[in-house]
Amino acid sequence: MLYFSRWKTVFIWFVIAVSLLIAAPNLFSNEQLAKLPSWFPTKKVTLGLDLQGGSHIMLKIERADIVKERLETVVGDIRNVLREANIRYTGLNGTGQQIQVRITDVAQLQAAKDALQPLLTPVSAGTFGATVTEVSLQDDGSGLLRLELTDSGIDYRLSSALTQSIEVVRRRVDELGTTEPLIQRQGTDRIIVQVPGLQDPQRLKALLNQTAKLSFHMVDTSMPVQEALNGRPPANSEIMYSTDDPAVPYLVERRALVSGENLVDAQASFNQQNNEPVVTFRFDSRGAQRFAQATQQNVGRPFAIILDDQVISAPVIREPIIGGSGQISGNFTVQGANDLAVLLRAGALPATLTVVEERTVGPGLGADSIRAGVVASIIGALSVAGFMLAFYGFFGVLANVALAVNIVMILAVLSVIGSTLTLPGIAGIVLTMGMAVDSNVLIYERIREEVKSGRAVVPSIASGFQRAFATIIDANLTTLIAAVVLFYLGSGPVRGFAVTLAVGIVTTVFTAFTFTNWMFSLWIKRSKPKALPKGIRTGIFDGRGLPFMSIRRYTFAAAAALSVASLVSFATAGMNLGIDFRGGSIIELKAKQGDADIGDIRARLDGLNLGDVQAQGFGGAQDVLVRVQAQEGGDNAEQSALERIRNELGNDYEFRRVEVVGPAVSSELSYTATLGVGVALLFILIYIWFRFEWQFAVGAIVATMHDVILTIGLFVLTGIEFNLTSIAAILTIVGYSLNDTVVVYDRMRENLRRYKKMPLAELIDISINQTLSRTVLTGLTTSIALSALYLFGGEVIRSFTFAMLFGVAVGTFSSIYIAAPILIAFRLRPDAFNKGDESEKSKKNESLPNSKASV
Structure with missing residues (x-):
């Protein structure tokens, strides 16, 4: 395992060199990168909105608007179809998704149904030849026809409207001149808009909120508007109000002369006579023809320019407008004229978009967050490096070099995949630094054990890497499962944290078993060591012989009491829920x-x-x-x-x-958060059951539930706000706790195969003592990294890191005093491991190791 062929060495250094090259642009500003050679990579890690400022807005398309508009269209189509077919009818009306019409002459009933048949014909849904029936018809035989807009048809219209809305929103945001906006679909009725570096989020919301349906209508002068207000307006007209303050009512004909669909251009300009801001527009050929015809026929009459059911201008037609262009005036400001031009150029939205979630960070706070994140990362990295150097000496130097390469590879991967780095993402990297050391500690401690048993240094190193491999894979996979669940069920910053955590786990395993292994190989080749290097100070944990299981009943009872108290306080007092879960x-x-x-x-x-x-x-x-x-x-x-x-x-x-956060989003976040924790635990249980025995799976889940419950109790007791990052903290605690538990379980499984006649409690004590150095050192390095985040990472993630610090302590406790006693309670049988490797049979009567517990 310590032999590396030349091509393997070249491959390892090729990966490291490429990682360095890809990660390097993150050290330069955009101006500096522009001066570098063309072959030098320029792609950098994208900073999240919380680090560079900007706006995150979630828009929801209103299904009710789609239903209303579709209902009006179908009612109009029915009216036109029956009139063209000369079929007499009465009582045509629609409510909700139901439409009904009575055919006056029953003899014409079949003719009416035949005439309406085109409305009932399925339409293509555009995917693999699928069709959708939008309208269904019911006939009771008495002349009353009932038509219904089908749910599948509404869903189809909603999907089409969402696709169209995304394009309209993209055109509007692009008109703002912002760099690298993110506009994407979420679910069946949501659009996420992220605009980094935006200075004026209010302007963005104003642009996105407006439907921007423009139309030109004649003003109805057949009766005074006040008379229409007091009485009943003509059937073909309606009352609309202007955008003035106070609003002015107008009686406007329902039929539109020209709609905004015929516009090809709109620009902000100034009126040459009074220098007021106006919006000039230009129609396409069809719109120009219709507009010219309408103005020729109505010279001297006022016409209304209507935007989203409001009259923005109502000028009098002085002369025919035959050029296909004109201007809109309406007491605009310069920015107001610009924004209206943007809306008209981008086109109208098919339905209203409602802002259901908004997260905006100013550029000043973003700069502060970057500074805090960088300071916390540097302090955390230096502290972890110093800790490893103090406990492992030369081996600590190798671990620190591997850690540095690990961080470079994380940045390289994040740059390649285009991931967005958020403040919780930085927390994920810092946490990875603390946990990455765990792999090295496992390897080093295995090497020490092999040397201590009397083997030579070189075989001990080879055996140490080999024996640690399965433990590291098992431990990191459990954390990876939690990260994957976080990614798929989380949103925004939580996803950023999950990505960095998952990438960190993968790069950690790679560096531990390739680069660290290669460095050991090089050291052995050059130094030909006869003994381990001096400076390894973890022997202080050897031979402790601590009787952990002798007090298991007391610790288990105390843990159960605290868990019950946490659940009771949660049920009675409740948590201080943030806006993610209660809205606001x-x-x-x-x-x-x-x-x-x-x-x-x-x-x-x-x-x-x-x-x-x-x-x-x-x-x-x-x-x-x-x-x-x-x-x-x-x-x-x-x-x-x-x-x-x-x-x-x-x-x-x-x-x-x-x-x-609106009420709709908050309820969904509550559901996905609960689902996320449940799904993570289920997958982890299945994995541990597959890798070990069912008693181990039960023990791991009980220990993990204990950690989650006590963490919830911490939030209740301290009153710390519980938000989305708190869910990320809980799932990371789940991963860390299981990581710790799996390491102890792995040693128990190994000892169960070796000492088949030993009492289970005694065997568990031995296993815990053998892994004690790893447990303590990993807990301390992770706590050091998290402490740096807590002290220097800023207020935004302080509650997150506080919960994580508590989780590390509770997770370490539960892996010893919860997960282990469960095996005794469920009577784990050593003979379940008789199917282990036969090579261990010769060790059946082997004497107990030096770390034997005194019970």
Whole structure:
């Protein structure tokens, strides 16, 4: 295992060199990269919005709008079809997804059904020849026809509208001139829009919220508008209001002369007569012809320019407009004219898009987050490196070199796959640094055991790598399962954390069994060692002989009591749920001048009648964190509340971070969070059951549930906000706890094959003592890395790292005092391992090792 052919050596160094080259651009600014040779890679790790500022907005297309519009269209089609067929009817109306019409002459019933047949014909869904029936028909024989919009037809229209909306949203965002926006579909009715570096998120929301349906209608002058308001307007007209303040009513004909579909261009400009901002537009040939015809026939009459059911202008036609172009005036600001031009050029949305989730980070906070993340990473890396050097000497140097290569490979992989690095993602890298050392510790301790048993150094090193391989794979796969579940069920920053954690696990296994192995091979080849190098100080854990199982009843009872107390407190007091799970808003403010006045902020916000509003200090004296409860009016009410807060505090405070989660999203996040923990535990149970025996799987799951329950108890006791990153923390605790448990279980399985007559409690004590150095050292290195994050990583991830620190301690405890006693309680039989390798039979009567426990 220590022999490396030349091609293997070349391959290892080729991978490292390529990783260095790919990761190198992250050390340079974009200006510096532009000056480098063309062959030098330029792709960098994409920074998340929390690191560079910007906006994350989730839009939901309203199914009700699709149903309403489709209902109106079908009703209109039925009316036209029956009129063209000269079929008399009455009572044509539609509600919900139901339409009914009565055929006056029953003799014409079949003719009516034949005329309506085209509406019932299935349409192509565009995938593998699939068809969808949009309208179904029921006939009771009395002349009453009932038509229904099918759910499958609405789903088809919803999907088509979502696809069209994505293109419209993309054109609108591109018009803003932003760099690398992310616009993607999520689920059946959502669109995610991420725009990094955006300075004005309010403008983005204004552009995305508007449907931008433009149309030109004649103003109905057959009766005064006030008379129509007091009485009943003509059947072919309706009352619409202008965008003025106060709004002006207009009586407008329902039939549109020309619609926005005929526009080919729209630009912001200035009126040459009064220098006011206006929007010039140009029609296509068909629109120009229809517009020219309409203006020729209605000279002297006013016509209304309507945008999203509001009259933005109602000029009088002075002369025919035959050039196919014109201008819209309406007391615009320069930016308002620009935004309207953007909307018209991008086209109309097929349905209203509602903002159901918003997360905005200002550029100032993003720069602070980068600084905090880099400082925490450097401190964590140096602390872990110093710790390894102190305990392992020369072997610690090799571990640190491998760790440095590991971090480079993580950055290279993240650059290649285009992953977005978020603040929790940095936490994932720092956590990986702490856990990556675990593989080296397992190998080193195996080598020490082999040397201690009397074997020569070189065979001991080869055996150490070989024996540690299965343990490392088992331990890291459990964490990888948790990371995969996090990725598929998580969103946003949680996904970023899962990606970096998963990539870190893969690169850790690679460096442990290729690069670290190669460095040992080189050391042996050059130094030809006769003994292990000096400086290894982990012998302090040898021969402890601690009787762990002798107090198992007391520790198990204490753990059970704490678990019950946690569950009871959770059921009665509950957790301090963040907006991710209960909806509402979180706003981080920074005073533009002087210190923040929290009392004044509370007083001003209380006057807005937004329900429960909390304001508290956050970080420095200038910083304030405001929490606003979920609004009763739904997703639109959340946005209205945020707008009112901006108007109230915008002059005095900088909005550094805004998170708004609507009730629909919060309920979904609660469901996926619970599902994520459950799915992770299920897959891990299956894996451990497959690799070990069923008693091991039960023990691992009970120990893990203990860790999860106590962590939940911690959130209840401390009142720390429980949000999406808390779910990431719990699932990572699950992975870490199982990592620790699997290492101990692996040693137990090995000893069960070796000492088949030994009492189980005694054998478990021996196994725990043999892995004690690894358990302590891995727990300490992970805690050191997490402590650096907790102290220097910033307020945003402080609760996350605090939970992780607690989880490391609880996970270490449970792997000894929960997972192990379960094996005794379920009467694990050593003879279950008789099918182990026959080569171990000669060791059946072997004397106990030096670390034998005294029980």
